[in-house]
Amino acid sequence: MGAVPSTPRWSGARPQDTAEYLIATFVGEKSFPISSDFWQKLLELPLNLQWPSHRVRQACELFVRNNYNTRNLAKIFIHLAWCLQECISTSGAPSVVYGKALNALYISSIFLKYLIENAKTDKIEELHLFLDEAEPTPTDVTQGLTIQDFLVHAVLRFIGSIDVSPNTYVLHLELLNFMLIAMSTQLLSGPSPGLKDVNPFIDAAMAQESSLVISVVCRLLVNYITHPPFNTASYSIFSEGSQPGVLQKVSSAAANIVLLPFNYLVSSSGEGSKGPLADCSLHVLLILIHYRKCVLGDEFITDKSDGTAASDSNLKLTMCFSDNPYCKVVENTMDVEFDRLDTEGNAHNGPVLRLPFASLFDTLGVCLADEAAVLLLYSLLQGNSDFLEYVLVRTDLDTLLMPILEALYNAPKRSSNQIYMLLIILLMLSQDSSFNASIHKLILPSVPWYKERLLHQTSLGSLMVIILIRTVQYNLSKLRDVYLHTTCLATLANMAPHVHRLSSYASQRLVSLFDMLSRKYTKLAEIRDNNMHLAKGNSVDESGLSDDTSTEMHIYTDFLRLVLEILNAILTYALPRNPEVVYAIMHRQEVFQPFKSHPRFTELLENIYTVLDFFNSRMDAQRVDGEWSVEKVLQVIIVNCRSWRGEGMKMFTQLRFTYEQESHPEEFFIPYVWQLILSRGALSFNPGAINLFPADSPPERQNDYGMFPNGQVNGELERAVFLDA
Known part of the structure; x- marks a missing residue:
């Protein structure tokens, strides 16, 4: 039992025929025990099979129909985990098991992706990530681990413990591509995480021990920093003697069931691209650190409805997010050349990534x-x-x-x-x-x-x-x-x-910003007045017509005031160091005139006019041969900046804006x-x-x-x- 009937022998059989047969058997109705030699033949076969896209889809559709009975997805996941464990034990050195791991990855990726994309229920029940009750479960999967936990642990352990080298590059890249596919279950959920969301693989990643999480984050960031190059010439695994290569680069990724790598032929070019492994490492890291799992948490509430001093504590279940260990590792990462213990006398609890x-x-x-x-x-x-x-x-x-x-x-x-x-x-x-x-x-x-x-x-x-x-x-x-x-x-x-020695162009742009916003404000005021006039002439309720305009005017009033506060801060705290700002204000002083009586701007404009009065009076006191030039005006400003003492200036509380994330x-x-x-x-x-x-x-x-x-x-x-x- 467990043998593959009519399986062509290696001798005298074309590898193409053998691959066709084994793939067809894998997606078919027959179920093979996990210990069957069918799995070894499937994973050891040089998979250079090329199928048109419609045949790939047919195979996936057949697989979906039969996976409920065969549980072949769960079984190939277990074999993939075993292959990765063996690769780790050999330190990632090229071997037959390395090719088996890649083959298992390719097959798993294709059918898992199809199952996720075409899931008919929110729970993605079509995955069937457990073995049939009648089949004995391998002992190393029964240690309290689900199949997805067992697989994800093996994947992350390889990523975190095996260095990237010419011999391991492809397997590292394909494992990251597999993680992208496995975590794509998030795409099936709504934008707000909920209790019913089903993300079995990313949840399994969140459940790993802290030392493994640290090593994975380290590997992903190191991959991104070092961007290891991909060089096919250095791979001994591509060809071996006269046999076809275990992997074969093909001309069209979409038209093949087995391809090298799974996403390698998809263009990852673009601004800032650092190569497929670096880019994929960054993508996986971003998914992991921004993931949030919604759970029910306990919250104690106090009941004082009886009006007595004594109170009863009741337990209330509320929705919250479980801790994200990958996010915590990134938040606690430290510089390898600096130890905060030296300056603060304490250190982070537990191991940290450096x-x-x-x-x-x-x-x-x-x-x-x-x-x-x-x-x-x-x-x-x-x-x-x-x-x-x-x-x-x-x-x-x-x-x-x-x-x-x-x-x-x-x-x-x-x-x-x-x-x-x-x-x-x-x-x-x-x-x-x-x-x-x-x-x-x-x-x-x-x-x-x-x-x-x-x-x-x-x-x-x-x-x-x-x-x-x-x-x-x-x-x-x-x-x-x-x-x-x-x-x-x-x-x-x-x-x-x-601000220190702001350039003439930057100073001009700053004053022009006020002018630009003021013109927008004035236009809105005209629209509002016209609407009110039309409403009165037509006996129409004017409030509805002007609401939108008034709201927009209020927003631009805030913006204008903020620009005036920016100018005030420069003039109050940094005027002697910024003669070009003074020049720009003097050159365009007419733009402030329409707002002198505006109640929101009066105090701020008083300071600006204090500065204008001071420097205008110094200009009037100067005798100049010929007309004033930019250089002559600026020279007078520079000289008088030295004697500026800020007399008559009102001191406003210094603004300081901070960024805060929203609660969700x-x-x-x-x-x-x-x-x-x-x-x-x-x-x-x-x-x-x-x-x-x-x-x-x-x-x-x-x-x-x-x-x-x-x-x-x-x-x-x-x-x-x-x-x-």
């Missing part, structure tokens, strides 16, 4: 044109205080900032989500005063990608001001997203007190991660089966925004900018 932050910093700087790299940088800055601190003390901040600013400069070519992520990163960095000071000390010889104007010997801080204002202008004309405006202006407000960030990030993966071609998926986000339109964040006073912090008014889901 990585070379310098290499990670440099890698991200090179790859930020890639949206996935931007999301990784965001995740590190948001969750890992050590990495944030490391970035802030770097003296070469242009390594990160220049690609960020260039991406914002090319905003029309970027997705709105990428623009949001980049702006939030800038906002997080601007919360640190040392960052705001240091960016003005770093001088850029040139900015070749900035086409509108030649920027020569411009500070990084001035360039950042220019790009943020340009982003506001782009948003005003194209996206019209209030949240984007808010984030840009909040970052500028954080930078304002620390997973509703944005989980769909976003998968949208990135699918858009990069790392995984194809049936659009009709996707419930995580509308398949015809990628998930975009909403246009809501929040800018709320958050109490006094060190004498400064702190506001929080929230990213809504």
Whole structure:
């Protein structure tokens, strides 16, 4: 029992016929015990079988019908885990079992992907990840582990313990591709994680011991940092004697049942791409760290309905998220060259991952044109205080900032989500005063990608001001997203007190920003007045006509006030160091006149006019031969900046904006991660089966925004900018 009837022998039989027979048997009705030699023949056979796509689909459809009785998916998963265990015991050295593991991976990937894409129920019951009751279960699977736990443990153990080398590269890559397929069950669920979501493989990954989780995160990040090259010439496994290779590269990935690698022929090119293994490692890491499993948790509530001092504690079940060990590892990762114990006298509880932050910093700087790299940088800055601190003390901040600013400069070519992520990163960095000071000390010889104007010997801080204002202008004309405006202006407000020698062009753009917003405000006021006039003339209720316009006017009033606060912060805390700002305000002083009597702006404009009066009087006192030139005016301003004492200036509480995640960030990030993966071609998926986000339109964040006073912090008014889901 267990033999394969009529199986062609190796001698005298064509491998093509043998492969055809074994694959047909695998998807057919007959069930073979897990100990049958059928499995060895299936996995040891050189699989260079090429089938048209319609035959692959037919095989998958037949497999789905028969898997309930045969449980062949569960059985090949067990054999895959055994092969990986054996590979680990031989330290990944080339061997027959290495080829068996790859064959098991290819077959598993194809049929698992089809089953997930075509699942008829939310519970994906078609997987049948358990053996028939009549069949004895292998002893090493019965140790309290489900088949998916057993398999995922073996996959992650290989990834975490076996180094990437020319001999192991393909298996590493295919295991990561398999994990992408296995975790794609998330695509079947809605955007908000719920108790009924079924993600058996990613849940199994979450259940692994901490030491394995650390080793996996380490391997994924090291793969991303080092981007090991793929060189087929170094693989002895591709050919062996006169026999066909265990793997055969084919011309069309879509038309073959076995291909090398499963996604290798799918283009992973694009800006910031570091090669298939590095890209796939990043994708798997992003899925793992942003995953959230919804569970029922205990919450104690106090019942005082009887009005007595005594109280009864009742247990109430509430929905919550279980801990994500991969997210915790990333948040606690430390620099390999720095030990916080030396400075704070304590250390993290338990083992922590140590990585070379310098290499990670440099890698991200090179790859930020890639949206996935931007999301990784965001995740590190948001969750890992050590990495944030490391970035802030770097003296070469242009390594990160220049690609960020260039991406914002090319905003029309970027997705709105990428623009949001980049702006939030800038906002997080601007919360640190040392960052705001240091960016003005770093001088850029040139900015070749900035086409509108030649920027020569411009500070990084001035360039950042220019790009943020340009982003506001782009948003005003194209996206019209209030949240984007808010984030840009909040970052500028954080930078304002620390501005040092802002360039003439950046200073002009800052005043022009107020002018641009004021013209928009004035236009809205005219529309509102016209609507009210028309409503009165036609005896129509005017409130409904003006509501939308009034709401928009209120928003622009906030923006105008914020720009005035930015100018005030520069004039109050940094005027002597910024003569170009004074010149720009004097040159365009007429733009402030219409708002002198506006109740929201009066106090702020009083300071601006105090500065104007001071420097205008100094100008009037100067005798100049001929007409005033820019150079002469600027020279008078520079001379009088030295005698400026700020007399008559009203001191306002310094603004400080902070970024805070919404209470349910997973509703944005989980769909976003998968949208990135699918858009990069790392995984194809049936659009009709996707419930995580509308398949015809990628998930975009909403246009809501929040800018709320958050109490006094060190004498400064702190506001929080929230990213809504």
